[in-house]
Amino acid sequence: MPIQNGDGTKFVNSLGLKGLMELHLSQEVQIKSYTVEPASHGNGHMTRSELNRVYINFSTATTKQDVFKVIAKVKPLKGTLIEEFNNSDAFEKETLMYTKVIPILKEHLQKYGVKLNFAPQLIHAIKSPTEVLFLEDLSNEGFSTESPSMGLNLEQSKFALEKLAFFHAASACLIEKSPEMLAKFDKGTFHQDYQSKLHYFTEAFRYVVEHGKELGIDNATLVKLKQLPSVLTKKAIETYTDEK
Known part of the structure:
Protein backbone atom coordinates (compact mmCIF):
# COMPACT_ATOMS: atom_id res chain seq x y z
CA MET A 1 0.00 0.00 0.00
CA LYS A 187 9.59 35.74 -19.85
CA GLY A 188 12.74 35.61 -17.76
CA THR A 189 13.13 36.13 -14.02
CA PHE A 190 13.28 39.92 -14.38
CA HIS A 191 10.14 40.28 -16.47
CA GLN A 192 7.81 43.09 -15.41
CA ASP A 193 5.07 40.57 -14.59
CA TYR A 194 7.20 39.03 -11.84
CA GLN A 195 8.56 42.15 -10.13
CA SER A 196 6.45 41.64 -7.00
CA LYS A 197 8.23 38.32 -6.40
CA LEU A 198 11.82 39.52 -6.69
CA HIS A 199 12.24 40.77 -3.14
CA TYR A 200 14.67 37.94 -2.35
CA PHE A 201 17.33 39.62 -4.52
CA THR A 202 17.42 42.73 -2.37
CA GLU A 203 17.22 40.63 0.79
CA ALA A 204 20.25 38.64 -0.37
CA PHE A 205 22.25 41.81 -0.95
CA ARG A 206 21.27 43.19 2.44
CA TYR A 207 22.47 39.98 4.06
CA VAL A 208 25.81 40.18 2.24
CA VAL A 209 26.27 43.79 3.34
CA GLU A 210 25.37 43.04 6.96
CA HIS A 211 27.78 40.10 7.11
CA GLY A 212 30.36 41.51 4.71
CA LYS A 213 33.28 41.50 7.12
CA GLU A 214 32.56 37.92 8.16
CA LEU A 215 32.54 36.97 4.47
CA GLY A 216 35.89 38.66 3.87
CA ILE A 217 34.58 41.53 1.73
CA ASP A 218 36.69 44.69 1.82
CA ASN A 219 35.20 48.06 2.83
CA ALA A 220 35.39 49.61 -0.65
CA THR A 221 33.31 46.78 -2.11
CA LEU A 222 30.85 46.93 0.78
CA VAL A 223 30.23 50.63 0.14
CA LYS A 224 29.25 49.81 -3.46
CA LEU A 225 27.09 46.88 -2.39
CA LYS A 226 25.13 49.08 0.03
CA GLN A 227 23.99 51.24 -2.89
CA LEU A 228 22.65 48.34 -4.95
CA PRO A 229 19.53 47.00 -3.15
CA SER A 230 17.38 50.09 -3.69
CA VAL A 231 17.86 50.12 -7.48
CA LEU A 232 18.84 46.53 -8.24
CA THR A 233 15.49 45.00 -9.21
CA LYS A 234 14.22 48.11 -11.02
CA LYS A 235 17.39 48.37 -13.12
CA ALA A 236 17.40 44.65 -13.91
CA ILE A 237 13.80 44.81 -15.16
CA GLU A 238 14.55 47.88 -17.28
CA THR A 239 17.63 46.23 -18.80
CA TYR A 240 15.77 43.00 -19.51
CA THR A 241 12.91 44.92 -21.18
CA ASP A 242 15.29 47.02 -23.30
CA GLU A 243 17.13 43.92 -24.52
CA LYS A 244 13.84 42.28 -25.51
Missing part, protein backbone atom coordinates in the same frame (compact mmCIF):
# COMPACT_ATOMS: atom_id res chain seq x y z
CA PRO A 2 1.25 3.53 -0.68
CA ILE A 3 2.04 5.94 2.11
CA GLN A 4 -0.42 8.81 1.63
CA ASN A 5 1.16 12.24 2.13
CA GLY A 6 -0.79 14.77 0.09
CA ASP A 7 -3.57 15.19 -2.44
CA GLY A 8 -1.22 14.33 -5.29
CA THR A 9 -0.52 10.78 -4.11
CA LYS A 10 -4.02 9.66 -5.08
CA PHE A 11 -2.95 9.98 -8.71
CA VAL A 12 -0.11 7.50 -8.14
CA ASN A 13 -1.44 3.94 -8.36
CA SER A 14 -0.33 0.43 -9.37
CA LEU A 15 -1.94 0.57 -12.81
CA GLY A 16 -0.33 3.89 -13.66
CA LEU A 17 3.07 2.79 -12.35
CA LYS A 18 2.85 -0.42 -14.38
CA GLY A 19 2.33 1.61 -17.56
CA LEU A 20 5.14 3.97 -16.54
CA MET A 21 7.63 1.15 -15.98
CA GLU A 22 6.69 -0.66 -19.19
CA LEU A 23 7.25 2.55 -21.16
CA HIS A 24 10.59 3.05 -19.43
CA LEU A 25 11.85 -0.55 -19.73
CA SER A 26 10.10 -1.52 -23.00
CA GLN A 27 8.94 -4.83 -21.54
CA GLU A 28 6.10 -6.25 -19.44
CA VAL A 29 6.32 -5.37 -15.75
CA GLN A 30 4.60 -6.63 -12.62
CA ILE A 31 4.24 -4.15 -9.75
CA LYS A 32 4.82 -5.90 -6.41
CA SER A 33 4.34 -2.85 -4.18
CA TYR A 34 5.13 0.84 -3.99
CA THR A 35 5.54 3.57 -1.40
CA VAL A 36 5.36 7.35 -1.68
CA GLU A 37 7.16 9.89 0.48
CA PRO A 38 7.77 13.66 0.32
CA ALA A 39 10.77 14.52 -1.86
CA SER A 40 11.44 18.04 -0.59
CA HIS A 41 11.26 20.22 2.51
CA GLY A 42 7.74 21.55 2.98
CA ASN A 43 6.55 19.34 0.12
CA GLY A 44 5.87 22.06 -2.41
CA HIS A 45 7.08 25.26 -0.78
CA MET A 46 10.04 25.61 -3.15
CA THR A 47 8.97 23.43 -6.06
CA ARG A 48 5.59 25.21 -6.35
CA SER A 49 3.89 21.82 -6.66
CA GLU A 50 3.57 18.59 -4.73
CA LEU A 51 6.82 16.67 -5.07
CA ASN A 52 7.00 13.02 -4.04
CA ARG A 53 9.55 10.23 -4.33
CA VAL A 54 8.00 6.92 -5.42
CA TYR A 55 9.72 3.61 -4.66
CA ILE A 56 8.47 0.96 -7.09
CA ASN A 57 9.09 -2.70 -6.22
CA PHE A 58 8.71 -4.59 -9.51
CA SER A 59 9.64 -7.70 -11.47
CA THR A 60 10.02 -8.59 -15.15
CA ALA A 61 10.61 -11.77 -17.13
CA THR A 62 14.36 -11.25 -16.71
CA THR A 63 14.41 -9.65 -13.24
CA LYS A 64 12.85 -11.40 -10.26
CA GLN A 65 12.70 -8.28 -8.12
CA ASP A 66 14.11 -4.78 -8.25
CA VAL A 67 13.35 -1.29 -6.93
CA PHE A 68 13.08 1.78 -9.13
CA LYS A 69 12.92 5.33 -7.77
CA VAL A 70 11.09 8.11 -9.56
CA ILE A 71 10.02 11.65 -8.65
CA ALA A 72 6.34 12.48 -9.16
CA LYS A 73 5.74 16.22 -9.55
CA VAL A 74 2.02 16.95 -9.28
CA LYS A 75 0.38 20.15 -10.48
CA PRO A 76 -1.10 22.13 -7.56
CA LEU A 77 -4.57 20.89 -6.69
CA LYS A 78 -5.55 23.64 -4.27
CA GLY A 79 -4.35 26.98 -2.95
CA THR A 80 -3.12 30.20 -4.53
CA LEU A 81 -0.85 28.53 -7.10
CA ILE A 82 -3.72 27.02 -9.13
CA GLU A 83 -4.62 30.26 -10.94
CA GLU A 84 -0.96 31.11 -11.55
CA PHE A 85 -0.29 27.70 -13.11
CA ASN A 86 -3.39 27.90 -15.29
CA ASN A 87 -2.48 31.37 -16.57
CA SER A 88 1.16 30.58 -17.28
CA ASP A 89 0.87 27.04 -18.71
CA ALA A 90 3.76 26.21 -16.39
CA PHE A 91 3.42 22.45 -16.58
CA GLU A 92 3.13 22.49 -20.37
CA LYS A 93 6.29 24.58 -20.56
CA GLU A 94 8.10 22.37 -18.07
CA THR A 95 7.18 19.25 -20.06
CA LEU A 96 8.47 20.92 -23.23
CA MET A 97 11.68 21.84 -21.45
CA TYR A 98 12.30 18.23 -20.40
CA THR A 99 11.27 16.57 -23.68
CA LYS A 100 12.73 18.98 -26.24
CA VAL A 101 15.03 21.64 -24.84
CA ILE A 102 17.19 19.89 -22.23
CA PRO A 103 18.20 16.99 -24.53
CA ILE A 104 19.40 19.55 -27.10
CA LEU A 105 21.28 21.51 -24.41
CA LYS A 106 23.06 18.35 -23.30
CA GLU A 107 23.86 17.52 -26.92
CA HIS A 108 25.47 20.94 -27.38
CA LEU A 109 27.64 20.42 -24.29
CA GLN A 110 28.69 16.93 -25.39
CA LYS A 111 30.03 18.40 -28.65
CA TYR A 112 32.59 20.19 -26.48
CA GLY A 113 33.37 17.11 -24.42
CA VAL A 114 31.18 18.09 -21.47
CA LYS A 115 29.05 15.27 -20.07
CA LEU A 116 27.14 16.89 -17.24
CA ASN A 117 23.77 15.96 -15.81
CA PHE A 118 22.17 19.25 -14.75
CA ALA A 119 18.51 18.19 -15.00
CA PRO A 120 16.50 14.99 -14.62
CA GLN A 121 15.18 12.97 -17.52
CA LEU A 122 11.42 13.11 -18.02
CA ILE A 123 10.27 9.50 -17.87
CA HIS A 124 6.58 10.11 -18.48
CA ALA A 125 3.94 12.85 -18.26
CA ILE A 126 0.19 12.50 -17.76
CA LYS A 127 -2.54 15.14 -18.09
CA SER A 128 -5.60 13.40 -16.66
CA PRO A 129 -7.12 13.47 -14.07
CA THR A 130 -4.42 16.02 -13.23
CA GLU A 131 -1.00 16.84 -14.63
CA VAL A 132 1.88 14.78 -13.23
CA LEU A 133 5.50 14.71 -14.35
CA PHE A 134 7.44 11.54 -13.55
CA LEU A 135 11.11 12.51 -13.38
CA GLU A 136 14.40 10.70 -12.94
CA ASP A 137 15.57 10.69 -9.30
CA LEU A 138 19.01 12.35 -9.21
CA SER A 139 19.58 12.06 -5.45
CA ASN A 140 22.33 9.46 -6.02
CA GLU A 141 24.25 12.04 -8.09
CA GLY A 142 24.40 14.59 -5.29
CA PHE A 143 21.21 16.53 -6.05
CA SER A 144 19.01 17.41 -3.09
CA THR A 145 16.51 20.00 -1.90
CA GLU A 146 17.25 22.06 1.17
CA SER A 147 15.09 24.06 3.52
CA PRO A 148 14.93 27.77 2.56
CA SER A 149 15.42 28.68 6.22
CA MET A 150 18.72 26.76 6.34
CA GLY A 151 20.18 27.85 3.01
CA LEU A 152 23.10 26.13 1.28
CA ASN A 153 26.56 25.39 2.59
CA LEU A 154 29.67 26.14 0.51
CA GLU A 155 29.83 22.74 -1.21
CA GLN A 156 26.12 22.80 -2.06
CA SER A 157 26.48 26.33 -3.45
CA LYS A 158 29.45 25.33 -5.63
CA PHE A 159 27.53 22.29 -6.87
CA ALA A 160 24.48 24.38 -7.80
CA LEU A 161 26.50 27.15 -9.45
CA GLU A 162 28.44 24.66 -11.58
CA LYS A 163 25.22 23.12 -12.92
CA LEU A 164 23.68 26.55 -13.53
CA ALA A 165 26.81 27.80 -15.31
CA PHE A 166 26.76 24.98 -17.85
CA PHE A 167 22.99 25.27 -18.24
CA HIS A 168 23.36 29.00 -18.94
CA ALA A 169 26.21 28.44 -21.43
CA ALA A 170 24.27 25.79 -23.33
CA SER A 171 21.15 28.00 -23.31
CA ALA A 172 23.08 30.92 -24.79
CA CYS A 173 24.35 28.64 -27.54
CA LEU A 174 20.83 27.38 -28.27
CA ILE A 175 19.40 30.92 -28.40
CA GLU A 176 21.99 31.81 -31.03
CA LYS A 177 21.60 28.69 -33.18
CA SER A 178 17.95 27.65 -32.69
CA PRO A 179 15.99 30.52 -31.08
CA GLU A 180 12.66 28.97 -32.09
CA MET A 181 13.24 26.21 -29.52
CA LEU A 182 12.92 28.76 -26.73
CA ALA A 183 10.01 30.77 -28.12
CA LYS A 184 7.68 29.68 -25.33
CA PHE A 185 10.16 30.77 -22.65
CA ASP A 186 10.16 34.48 -23.40
Whole structure:
Protein backbone atom coordinates (compact mmCIF):
# COMPACT_ATOMS: atom_id res chain seq x y z
CA MET A 1 0.00 0.00 0.00
CA PRO A 2 1.25 3.53 -0.68
CA ILE A 3 2.04 5.94 2.11
CA GLN A 4 -0.42 8.81 1.63
CA ASN A 5 1.16 12.24 2.13
CA GLY A 6 -0.79 14.77 0.09
CA ASP A 7 -3.57 15.19 -2.44
CA GLY A 8 -1.22 14.33 -5.29
CA THR A 9 -0.52 10.78 -4.11
CA LYS A 10 -4.02 9.66 -5.08
CA PHE A 11 -2.95 9.98 -8.71
CA VAL A 12 -0.11 7.50 -8.14
CA ASN A 13 -1.44 3.94 -8.36
CA SER A 14 -0.33 0.43 -9.37
CA LEU A 15 -1.94 0.57 -12.81
CA GLY A 16 -0.33 3.89 -13.66
CA LEU A 17 3.07 2.79 -12.35
CA LYS A 18 2.85 -0.42 -14.38
CA GLY A 19 2.33 1.61 -17.56
CA LEU A 20 5.14 3.97 -16.54
CA MET A 21 7.63 1.15 -15.98
CA GLU A 22 6.69 -0.66 -19.19
CA LEU A 23 7.25 2.55 -21.16
CA HIS A 24 10.59 3.05 -19.43
CA LEU A 25 11.85 -0.55 -19.73
CA SER A 26 10.10 -1.52 -23.00
CA GLN A 27 8.94 -4.83 -21.54
CA GLU A 28 6.10 -6.25 -19.44
CA VAL A 29 6.32 -5.37 -15.75
CA GLN A 30 4.60 -6.63 -12.62
CA ILE A 31 4.24 -4.15 -9.75
CA LYS A 32 4.82 -5.90 -6.41
CA SER A 33 4.34 -2.85 -4.18
CA TYR A 34 5.13 0.84 -3.99
CA THR A 35 5.54 3.57 -1.40
CA VAL A 36 5.36 7.35 -1.68
CA GLU A 37 7.16 9.89 0.48
CA PRO A 38 7.77 13.66 0.32
CA ALA A 39 10.77 14.52 -1.86
CA SER A 40 11.44 18.04 -0.59
CA HIS A 41 11.26 20.22 2.51
CA GLY A 42 7.74 21.55 2.98
CA ASN A 43 6.55 19.34 0.12
CA GLY A 44 5.87 22.06 -2.41
CA HIS A 45 7.08 25.26 -0.78
CA MET A 46 10.04 25.61 -3.15
CA THR A 47 8.97 23.43 -6.06
CA ARG A 48 5.59 25.21 -6.35
CA SER A 49 3.89 21.82 -6.66
CA GLU A 50 3.57 18.59 -4.73
CA LEU A 51 6.82 16.67 -5.07
CA ASN A 52 7.00 13.02 -4.04
CA ARG A 53 9.55 10.23 -4.33
CA VAL A 54 8.00 6.92 -5.42
CA TYR A 55 9.72 3.61 -4.66
CA ILE A 56 8.47 0.96 -7.09
CA ASN A 57 9.09 -2.70 -6.22
CA PHE A 58 8.71 -4.59 -9.51
CA SER A 59 9.64 -7.70 -11.47
CA THR A 60 10.02 -8.59 -15.15
CA ALA A 61 10.61 -11.77 -17.13
CA THR A 62 14.36 -11.25 -16.71
CA THR A 63 14.41 -9.65 -13.24
CA LYS A 64 12.85 -11.40 -10.26
CA GLN A 65 12.70 -8.28 -8.12
CA ASP A 66 14.11 -4.78 -8.25
CA VAL A 67 13.35 -1.29 -6.93
CA PHE A 68 13.08 1.78 -9.13
CA LYS A 69 12.92 5.33 -7.77
CA VAL A 70 11.09 8.11 -9.56
CA ILE A 71 10.02 11.65 -8.65
CA ALA A 72 6.34 12.48 -9.16
CA LYS A 73 5.74 16.22 -9.55
CA VAL A 74 2.02 16.95 -9.28
CA LYS A 75 0.38 20.15 -10.48
CA PRO A 76 -1.10 22.13 -7.56
CA LEU A 77 -4.57 20.89 -6.69
CA LYS A 78 -5.55 23.64 -4.27
CA GLY A 79 -4.35 26.98 -2.95
CA THR A 80 -3.12 30.20 -4.53
CA LEU A 81 -0.85 28.53 -7.10
CA ILE A 82 -3.72 27.02 -9.13
CA GLU A 83 -4.62 30.26 -10.94
CA GLU A 84 -0.96 31.11 -11.55
CA PHE A 85 -0.29 27.70 -13.11
CA ASN A 86 -3.39 27.90 -15.29
CA ASN A 87 -2.48 31.37 -16.57
CA SER A 88 1.16 30.58 -17.28
CA ASP A 89 0.87 27.04 -18.71
CA ALA A 90 3.76 26.21 -16.39
CA PHE A 91 3.42 22.45 -16.58
CA GLU A 92 3.13 22.49 -20.37
CA LYS A 93 6.29 24.58 -20.56
CA GLU A 94 8.10 22.37 -18.07
CA THR A 95 7.18 19.25 -20.06
CA LEU A 96 8.47 20.92 -23.23
CA MET A 97 11.68 21.84 -21.45
CA TYR A 98 12.30 18.23 -20.40
CA THR A 99 11.27 16.57 -23.68
CA LYS A 100 12.73 18.98 -26.24
CA VAL A 101 15.03 21.64 -24.84
CA ILE A 102 17.19 19.89 -22.23
CA PRO A 103 18.20 16.99 -24.53
CA ILE A 104 19.40 19.55 -27.10
CA LEU A 105 21.28 21.51 -24.41
CA LYS A 106 23.06 18.35 -23.30
CA GLU A 107 23.86 17.52 -26.92
CA HIS A 108 25.47 20.94 -27.38
CA LEU A 109 27.64 20.42 -24.29
CA GLN A 110 28.69 16.93 -25.39
CA LYS A 111 30.03 18.40 -28.65
CA TYR A 112 32.59 20.19 -26.48
CA GLY A 113 33.37 17.11 -24.42
CA VAL A 114 31.18 18.09 -21.47
CA LYS A 115 29.05 15.27 -20.07
CA LEU A 116 27.14 16.89 -17.24
CA ASN A 117 23.77 15.96 -15.81
CA PHE A 118 22.17 19.25 -14.75
CA ALA A 119 18.51 18.19 -15.00
CA PRO A 120 16.50 14.99 -14.62
CA GLN A 121 15.18 12.97 -17.52
CA LEU A 122 11.42 13.11 -18.02
CA ILE A 123 10.27 9.50 -17.87
CA HIS A 124 6.58 10.11 -18.48
CA ALA A 125 3.94 12.85 -18.26
CA ILE A 126 0.19 12.50 -17.76
CA LYS A 127 -2.54 15.14 -18.09
CA SER A 128 -5.60 13.40 -16.66
CA PRO A 129 -7.12 13.47 -14.07
CA THR A 130 -4.42 16.02 -13.23
CA GLU A 131 -1.00 16.84 -14.63
CA VAL A 132 1.88 14.78 -13.23
CA LEU A 133 5.50 14.71 -14.35
CA PHE A 134 7.44 11.54 -13.55
CA LEU A 135 11.11 12.51 -13.38
CA GLU A 136 14.40 10.70 -12.94
CA ASP A 137 15.57 10.69 -9.30
CA LEU A 138 19.01 12.35 -9.21
CA SER A 139 19.58 12.06 -5.45
CA ASN A 140 22.33 9.46 -6.02
CA GLU A 141 24.25 12.04 -8.09
CA GLY A 142 24.40 14.59 -5.29
CA PHE A 143 21.21 16.53 -6.05
CA SER A 144 19.01 17.41 -3.09
CA THR A 145 16.51 20.00 -1.90
CA GLU A 146 17.25 22.06 1.17
CA SER A 147 15.09 24.06 3.52
CA PRO A 148 14.93 27.77 2.56
CA SER A 149 15.42 28.68 6.22
CA MET A 150 18.72 26.76 6.34
CA GLY A 151 20.18 27.85 3.01
CA LEU A 152 23.10 26.13 1.28
CA ASN A 153 26.56 25.39 2.59
CA LEU A 154 29.67 26.14 0.51
CA GLU A 155 29.83 22.74 -1.21
CA GLN A 156 26.12 22.80 -2.06
CA SER A 157 26.48 26.33 -3.45
CA LYS A 158 29.45 25.33 -5.63
CA PHE A 159 27.53 22.29 -6.87
CA ALA A 160 24.48 24.38 -7.80
CA LEU A 161 26.50 27.15 -9.45
CA GLU A 162 28.44 24.66 -11.58
CA LYS A 163 25.22 23.12 -12.92
CA LEU A 164 23.68 26.55 -13.53
CA ALA A 165 26.81 27.80 -15.31
CA PHE A 166 26.76 24.98 -17.85
CA PHE A 167 22.99 25.27 -18.24
CA HIS A 168 23.36 29.00 -18.94
CA ALA A 169 26.21 28.44 -21.43
CA ALA A 170 24.27 25.79 -23.33
CA SER A 171 21.15 28.00 -23.31
CA ALA A 172 23.08 30.92 -24.79
CA CYS A 173 24.35 28.64 -27.54
CA LEU A 174 20.83 27.38 -28.27
CA ILE A 175 19.40 30.92 -28.40
CA GLU A 176 21.99 31.81 -31.03
CA LYS A 177 21.60 28.69 -33.18
CA SER A 178 17.95 27.65 -32.69
CA PRO A 179 15.99 30.52 -31.08
CA GLU A 180 12.66 28.97 -32.09
CA MET A 181 13.24 26.21 -29.52
CA LEU A 182 12.92 28.76 -26.73
CA ALA A 183 10.01 30.77 -28.12
CA LYS A 184 7.68 29.68 -25.33
CA PHE A 185 10.16 30.77 -22.65
CA ASP A 186 10.16 34.48 -23.40
CA LYS A 187 9.59 35.74 -19.85
CA GLY A 188 12.74 35.61 -17.76
CA THR A 189 13.13 36.13 -14.02
CA PHE A 190 13.28 39.92 -14.38
CA HIS A 191 10.14 40.28 -16.47
CA GLN A 192 7.81 43.09 -15.41
CA ASP A 193 5.07 40.57 -14.59
CA TYR A 194 7.20 39.03 -11.84
CA GLN A 195 8.56 42.15 -10.13
CA SER A 196 6.45 41.64 -7.00
CA LYS A 197 8.23 38.32 -6.40
CA LEU A 198 11.82 39.52 -6.69
CA HIS A 199 12.24 40.77 -3.14
CA TYR A 200 14.67 37.94 -2.35
CA PHE A 201 17.33 39.62 -4.52
CA THR A 202 17.42 42.73 -2.37
CA GLU A 203 17.22 40.63 0.79
CA ALA A 204 20.25 38.64 -0.37
CA PHE A 205 22.25 41.81 -0.95
CA ARG A 206 21.27 43.19 2.44
CA TYR A 207 22.47 39.98 4.06
CA VAL A 208 25.81 40.18 2.24
CA VAL A 209 26.27 43.79 3.34
CA GLU A 210 25.37 43.04 6.96
CA HIS A 211 27.78 40.10 7.11
CA GLY A 212 30.36 41.51 4.71
CA LYS A 213 33.28 41.50 7.12
CA GLU A 214 32.56 37.92 8.16
CA LEU A 215 32.54 36.97 4.47
CA GLY A 216 35.89 38.66 3.87
CA ILE A 217 34.58 41.53 1.73
CA ASP A 218 36.69 44.69 1.82
CA ASN A 219 35.20 48.06 2.83
CA ALA A 220 35.39 49.61 -0.65
CA THR A 221 33.31 46.78 -2.11
CA LEU A 222 30.85 46.93 0.78
CA VAL A 223 30.23 50.63 0.14
CA LYS A 224 29.25 49.81 -3.46
CA LEU A 225 27.09 46.88 -2.39
CA LYS A 226 25.13 49.08 0.03
CA GLN A 227 23.99 51.24 -2.89
CA LEU A 228 22.65 48.34 -4.95
CA PRO A 229 19.53 47.00 -3.15
CA SER A 230 17.38 50.09 -3.69
CA VAL A 231 17.86 50.12 -7.48
CA LEU A 232 18.84 46.53 -8.24
CA THR A 233 15.49 45.00 -9.21
CA LYS A 234 14.22 48.11 -11.02
CA LYS A 235 17.39 48.37 -13.12
CA ALA A 236 17.40 44.65 -13.91
CA ILE A 237 13.80 44.81 -15.16
CA GLU A 238 14.55 47.88 -17.28
CA THR A 239 17.63 46.23 -18.80
CA TYR A 240 15.77 43.00 -19.51
CA THR A 241 12.91 44.92 -21.18
CA ASP A 242 15.29 47.02 -23.30
CA GLU A 243 17.13 43.92 -24.52
CA LYS A 244 13.84 42.28 -25.51
